[in-house]
Amino acid sequence: MSLPTGSMKDRNCMITGASNGIGKEVAHQLAAQGATLYLVCRNKERGENALKEIKEKSGNDKLTLLLADLSDQAAVKKLAEDFLATGEPLHVLVNNAGIFNLKFEKSVDGIEKVYATNHLAYFILTEMLLPRIKESAPSRIVNVTSRGHKWAKSIYPLSEAFFDGFEAYGGTKLSNILYTRNLSRKLQGTGVTVNCTHPGDIETGLARNNTGWPSMILGMLKPYFSSVETGAESTVHLAASQDVLHTSGEYFVGTRVKRSSAPSYDLGLGSELRELSLKMTGLSDSAN
Ligand SMILES: NC(=O)c1ccc[n+]([C@@H]2O[C@H](COP(=O)([O-])OP(=O)(O)OC[C@H]3O[C@@H](n4cnc5c(N)ncnc54)[C@H](OP(=O)(O)O)[C@@H]3O)[C@@H](O)[C@H]2O)c1
Numbered sequence: 001m002s003l004p005t006g007s008m009k010d011r012n013c014m015i016t017g018a019s020n021g022i023g024k025e026v027a028h029q030l031a032a033q034g035a036t037l038y039l040v041c042r043n044k045e046r047g048e049n050a051l052k053e054i055k056e057k058s059g060n061d062k063l064t065l066l067l068a069d070l071s072d073q074a075a076v077k078k079l080a081e082d083f084l085a086t087g088e089p090l091h092v093l094v095n096n097a098g099i100f101n102l103k104f105e106k107s108v109d110g111i112e113k114v115y116a117t118n119h120l121a122y123f124i125l126t127e128m129l130l131p132r133i134k135e136s137a138p139s140r141i142v143n144v145t146s147r148g149h150k151w152a153k154s155i156y157p158l159s160e161a162f163f164d165g166f167e168a169y170g171g172t173k174l175s176n177i178l179y180t181r182n183l184s185r186k187l188q189g190t191g192v193t194v195n196c197t198h199p200g201d202i203e204t205g206l207a208r209n210n211t212g213w214p215s216m217i218l219g220m221l222k223p224y225f226s227s228v229e230t231g232a233e234s235t236v237h238l239a240a241s242q243d244v245l246h247t248s249g250e251y252f253v254g255t256r257v258k259r260s261s262a263p264s265y266d267l268g269l270g271s272e273l274r275e276l277s278l279k280m281t282g283l284s285d286s287a288n
Contacts, residue, residue: 008240009034012090012136014083016070016125017097019046021204022144024054025232026094026239031058033240040079040097042069070097070121071107073281080128089136090129092239095122096144098172102165102210104158111280114165115157118172123179123277130192137191138245141183142238145176145196145251150261155273165210175273177251177260182270184249193248195238200254202231 013030017023018039027039031054039054041047047065055061068079083090098118107116122143126133133139151170155178158168180196187194203225237255238244251260263269278285 012036013092014038015094016040019050022199022231023096024050025228026235027054029236031060036062038064040066071113071117073109076121076124090132091136091139094142100169100206104160104163112157114168119175124281127283134190139192141194143176143180143196146173147198149173177264178270178273181249195250197234197252199231200226202226
């Protein structure tokens with residue numbers, strides 16, 4: 001269960017992908033609880049519209065728009081550096097921004113774009129903000145993953161020749177869980193928790209980059225999808241509820257801890273992912 005209105009009023013929260021879907025609804029709900037929000041969006045107009053809507057509905061004007069294309073490593077690093085330069089504490093980081101592509105696309109860094117957005121951006125932002133998140137303890141990191149992690153066959157980015165959209169998405173969502181568990185072990189005793197969540201099957205814009213049969217199938221499945229309010233429930237719970245104050249390294253569906261796939265518990269694979277991510281981003285291991 002989440003806290004009542006006003007209970008987050010001394011908490012600074014950063015939410016990525018706050019211009020649409022689950023991230024925007026999480027922002028609505030945390031704003032209603034009085035939190036100070038840093039909303040990360042890639043598009044200025046969509047970001048400003050979201051901020052306006054959230055301010056009007058919640059009456060909370062402690063909202064700041066931060067612009068960054070999270071598929072671009074330099075932009076993610078600048079976002080983290082700019083936030084650190086403000087000197088503000090950070091009590092909650094919600095890594096939520098994500099994409100699902102059926103066609104292979106490269107980021108500006110030449111990396112498969114789903115991998116760059118869904119995994120490497122979570123990794124860079126978290127690792128760079130970690131010193132501040134630790135200073136701000138008790139604090140929390142929430143990684144939005146998916147039950148689609150079960151489609152994964154690898155934690156490495158797929159090449160164009162062997163690209164499969166479901167496998168690529170699944171690999172990044174498995175990476176979200178492996179990273180959560182790897183980081184949670186490193187953060188023991190720091191007062192920082194890190195959990196991940198599958199938000200449910202939610203009607204959002206996630207597959208809007210794709211045309212043809214996937215859009216048709218999604219259209220047919222719409223009646224079976226839940227609302228964004230339901231989709232935000234688990235993330236808001238992990239960000240705000242006293243019930244999970246000391247819970248870390250877990251995979252949630254709704255407000256319950258659930259079993260994820262067998263590979264997602266593989267600590268060796270988690271360490272391999274950390275090494276790979278450090279190499280691909282040029283970061284040093286700040287959590288050690
Ligand atoms: N919907 C579901 O059924 C479902 C199920 C399981 C997991 N999830 C996870 O939930 C999370 C949110 O997805 P959603 O369903 O809410 O999708 P969505 O409606 O498409 O929202 C995604 C958000 O991420 C932002 N974003 C995408 N690429 C970005 C980039 N390069 N830089 C900055 N922001 C970027 C989008 O910005 P724009 O507004 O500019 O596009 C949007 O605000 C994702 O991690 C997804 O994997 C969703």
